Amino acid sequence: MTDAIQTPMPSWEYAPAPESTDIVKLADRYGLFIGGDFVDPKSGRWFETINPATEETLAEVAEAGPEDVGLAVDAARDAGTTWRGLAGSERAKYLFRIARALQERAREFAVLETMNGGKPIKESRDIDLPLAAAHFFYYAGWADKLEYAFPGRTPRPIGVAGQIIPWNFPMLMAAWKLAPALATGNTVVLKPAETTPLTALLLAEVIREAELPPGVVNIVTGAGQTGAALVAAPVDKIAFTGSTEVGKLIRRATAGTGKRLTLELGGKAANVVFEDAALDQAVEGVVNGIFFNQGHVCCAGSRLLVQEPVFEILIDKLKERLQTLRIGDPLDKNTDIGAINSRQQLDKIEELVASGVAEGAEMYQPFCDLPERGFWFRPTLFTGVSQSHRIAREEIFGPVLSILTFRTPEEAVEKANNSPYGLSAGVWTEKGSRILWMAERLRAGVVWANTFNRFDPASPFGGYKESGFGREGGLQGLEPYLAFDGGEI
Amino acid sequence: MSRVPVKRTAKLFIAGKFPRSESGRSYEVLANDGRPIARAAQASRKDLRDAVKAARSAQPGWAAMTAYNRGQILYRVAELMEGRREQFRSELADAGASDPDRGVDAAIDRWVWYAGWADKIGQVLGGTNPVAGPYYNFTVPEPTGVVGVVAPQDQSLLGLISRLAPAIVSGNTAVVLASERSPLPAISLAEVLATSDVPAGVVNILTGSTVELAPWLAGHMDVNALDVTGVPADLMAEVQTLAAENVKRLHSAPTSDPFSASAQSPYEVTALMEFKTVWHPIGA
Numbered sequence: 001m002t003d004a005i006q007t008p009m010p011s012w013e014y015a016p017a018p019e020s021t022d023i024v025k026l027a028d029r030y031g032l033f034i035g036g037d038f039v040d041p042k043s044g045r046w047f048e049t050i051n052p053a054t055e056e057t058l059a060e061v062a063e064a065g066p067e068d069v070g071l072a073v074d075a076a077r078d079a080g081t082t083w084r085g086l087a088g089s090e091r092a093k094y095l096f097r098i099a100r101a102l103q104e105r106a107r108e109f110a111v112l113e114t115m116n117g118g119k120p121i122k123e124s125r126d127i128d129l130p131l132a133a134a135h136f137f138y139y140a141g142w143a144d145k146l147e148y149a150f151p152g153r154t155p156r157p158i159g160v161a162g163q164i165i166p167w168n169f170p171m172l173m174a175a176w177k178l179a180p181a182l183a184t185g186n187t188v189v190l191k192p193a194e195t196t197p198l199t200a201l202l203l204a205e206v207i208r209e210a211e212l213p214p215g216v217v218n219i220v221t222g223a224g225q226t227g228a229a230l231v232a233a234p235v236d237k238i239a240f241t242g243s244t245e246v247g248k249l250i251r252r253a254t255a256g257t258g259k260r261l262t263l264e265l266g267g268k269a270a271n272v273v274f275e276d277a278a279l280d281q282a283v284e285g286v287v288n289g290i291f292f293n294q295g296h297v298c299c300a301g302s303r304l305l306v307q308e309p310v311f312e313i314l315i316d317k318l319k320e321r322l323q324t325l326r327i328g329d330p331l332d333k334n335t336d337i338g339a340i341n342s343r344q345q346l347d348k349i350e351e352l353v354a355s356g357v358a359e360g361a362e363m364y365q366p367f368c369d370l371p372e373r374g375f376w377f378r379p380t381l382f383t384g385v386s387q388s389h390r391i392a393r394e395e396i397f398g399p400v401l402s403i404l405t406f407r408t409p410e411e412a413v414e415k416a417n418n419s420p421y422g423l424s425a426g427v428w429t430e431k432g433s434r435i436l437w438m439a440e441r442l443r444a445g446v447v448w449a450n451t452f453n454r455f456d457p458a459s460p461f462g463g464y465k466e467s468g469f470g471r472e473g474g475l476q477g478l479e480p481y482l483a484f485d486g487g488e489i
Numbered sequence: 490m491s492r493v494p495v496k497r498t499a500k501l502f503i504a505g506k507f508p509r510s511e512s513g514r515s516y517e518v519l520a521n522d523g524r525p526i527a528r529a530a531q532a533s534r535k536d537l538r539d540a541v542k543a544a545r546s547a548q549p550g551w552a553a554m555t556a557y558n559r560g561q562i563l564y565r566v567a568e569l570m571e572g573r574r575e576q577f578r579s580e581l582a583d584a585g586a587s588d589p590d591r592g593v594d595a596a597i598d599r600w601v602w603y604a605g606w607a608d609k610i611g612q613v614l615g616g617t618n619p620v621a622g623p624y625y626n627f628t629v630p631e632p633t634g635v636v637g638v639v640a641p642q643d644q645s646l647l648g649l650i651s652r653l654a655p656a657i658v659s660g661n662t663a664v665v666l667a668s669e670r671s672p673l674p675a676i677s678l679a680e681v682l683a684t685s686d687v688p689a690g691v692v693n694i695l696t697g698s699t700v701e702l703a704p705w706l707a708g709h710m711d712v713n714a715l716d717v718t719g720v721p722a723d724l725m726a727e728v729q730t731l732a733a734e735n736v737k738r739l740h741s742a743p744t745s746d747p748f749s750a751s752a753q754s755p756y757e758v759t760a761l762m763e764f765k766t767v768w769h770p771i772g773a
Contacts, residue, residue: 134621247736248733252729252733255726255730255733256725263736435769445763446765446766447766448767449768449769454624454768456618456620458618458620458621459768460628464633465735466736469736474618474628484756485744485751
């Protein structure tokens, strides 16, 4: 059986179905968005941003130095009085405008997101962009209802928020950060990731067209040093999504400063499949859990825990399903797995996968051709994984699934929680009481039962333990951007 | 000839027992007027680690109790404090309280107030979320685990209980660093807790040097959250830096006056909780 399914399936060729890039009009060069205008960086430095699927340069982008970051913070500070002085109902209307503009220009944003980040167009088109627009729409509605969100408390804006976002969901993360911050009356300096700045800069255009007062949103592009400059700048709050390692650096850098902080960090989620699960659905959920967005997902279901009686049948089904995944041109509407976001990330994935092989786990990859240029990694399964293996403990952030087994529900809980992370978890079983029993015991901020990787602006998202603190989304997502009477750090 | 009173030895409270510090250290406690009134144990790093271990062991069981049960157990603490109010009153007087009776009343009432929150916090601050798809989606607050509480230096009884009660009512367990200057009310509280229905290890109380112990607590990898209300200002940056190592949640009192109306709040409970969101498809 195993041998049979490792041979390539002969007649499943799809004709290419590339999405046109005509809708995207790129400038040669993008400055910093400060005080409502695109300006050249005082640093005098620019960097190229590429398409990771082709390694072609898309544009040049400004690299903000400390002085540039300082100007952006000043602009945000200056705009604060106007913005927080507006009635909530008026702030709301600006956010509704942004939501609507994103809906209207969704295709343009989706294509650019895929060009700059490498994710399949069907994901940027059907998930990232609709959710980003929905996030603005959801929080727009809160702007004039904050007094209903926190019974017994009087909320007020914090001031200037510095927001640092990752490269895996550039637009969606920008929306997750901006929408609640703006709805609650704060002004913002946003730093997109260095490999994926372009959709944030297109969003700056939308923000300008929506006529937000200049300085309410400022966007500074650059790499880690720009982020460090933002953390060190006189902002009132830092919101960071990224690696646990950098999250800890930010915690240390803000220690004793009185800056408010929320961190959405790494994960190593367990996806637990019980013997009574609907296995075909579970296979789809497992595939979605780890191969969605090439596994560049902090809440990815990267540890599969399978109950022993169904281990072999589930692995066979998984391998069979892997053969049907299409990897290649992210702009092709049939592509399931796009490009790895950067050379650096590809190196990291390759290093961890090599450690898995070296430590004795058994690797499986389906047969498939990879494009000659760009950064690619085949969907990968590891069996024979023990809890001490690096591939079972460390976040790989790539399309690599580590598979372990368990016998009892107690053992599943023990193994699932045996991680410093606690962002998400999955459970697959047809037994309702067991779902609730598991959901109660899994130490994770999001538990998906008989589904995985679902997101919604009304649904709070965030981690336990070293996956960070604070929630984004839902009513709980307002709190990190509000001050009450003392108490918060 | 007058009777010689029997003096109390103020010891640590770890895992439901009253050990001396393993370090063999103790320090002299002075009343507000400078009169020596007792010696208290001066806890060491090892004592602190023992306390964290006890808190970790007790946590799952405490959290697994029904909220109704935890509420009754905290209410019982208030009952027992009423019975020893004279002792608390005199300790507060020694500590320099301007109105010791008011302090004892408020401390007892604070337990009662938080006891009532045990089975309401999830109703008031959790909820269902109307997501755009065929899913049932709900959010519940859950205890974060082991909480370190650096109690304020003054208001040694009400200040402490105002931090401890909201920390444990949700199912967290606690390691408390008592007021260094006035540790006796905390020790008396430990004696109340030991005879109450609060399971051993749910509350552990250490006396000693805040400056020595707070950094150990902040850096301990098995502590999930830290109430830094009693951390001296010049130690705060170090404590926050150490807390980064395992991404501890940090929180402090909403007000320095525990008698003020804002000193008690359900948000003091959720500040030391995690919001968990659960999704399930809806289908026939």
